[in-house]
Amino acid sequence: MRILTIMGTPHKGNTRAITDLFLDEFKGSEFDEIVLPNDFSNICLGCANCILKGENNCPHYDEVKCIVDRIKKADLIILATPVFVGSCTSGMKALLDHLAYMWIVHRPKQSMFSKVGLIITSAGGSGVKATVKLLKQNLFYLGVPKVYNYGVTTMKMGGNYVDYKDKDKIKNSVKKQANKVKKALKNKKVGFKTKFFFKLFGMTQKNGWNKVDSDYWKEMGWLDGKKPY
């Protein structure tokens, strides 16, 4: 099994510590990790070329392709981020913006439908719920059918990895959630909601307003009844 962690901060603090507790539960897996913004620091310029003309027209195409290739290879995708002003970090948001063309409504990658997602987030006081919601929505619309989450309110700011004293307190709940993720990885299922949205967006592709999208759906055979799952 291959796990890709997309870490929304280079700060080795609470989020890093919690994520490492999770990764410890998956010993024996192959690990890959993208740290933001170190490994991808572009901000979407809003040209919409990726959606309207094809992703190779994005001004940051080479860097995005490199990330997407790594995403495609993973069975489990972990999005980990501290809460910054009520949301994910700007590094995480900047990367997700570059994946808009892969949303089900446009040109989803077939491999996304057989992955499991996990959102890990830590906030000083509040914002876990909103951040989880945002990231879950992103993974869902990228096609990932099953997404778990683990959010912690740390009541701490600026702490470092070594200081994170709550590790022992949360170990058991991390283990429980990791076990659910492992189960989902063994028994991958595509739920009603994903099937519903795939069908709905498929209907809009039949009289598609965006030729690049509808050509892709045609090419994948999805307009002739084939499914990505």
Ligand SMILES: Cc1cc2nc3c(=O)[nH]c(=O)nc-3n(C[C@H](O)[C@H](O)[C@H](O)COP(=O)(O)O)c2cc1C
């Ligand atoms: C720029 C910045 C903005 C933050 N905004 C929030 C916030 O909106 N809500 C909150 O509860 N905590 C906020 N915090 C606190 C962090 O979410 C919290 O300390 C988190 O656990 C830090 O994770 P880290 O140790 O992995 O960097 C903020 C921290 C920073 C540095």
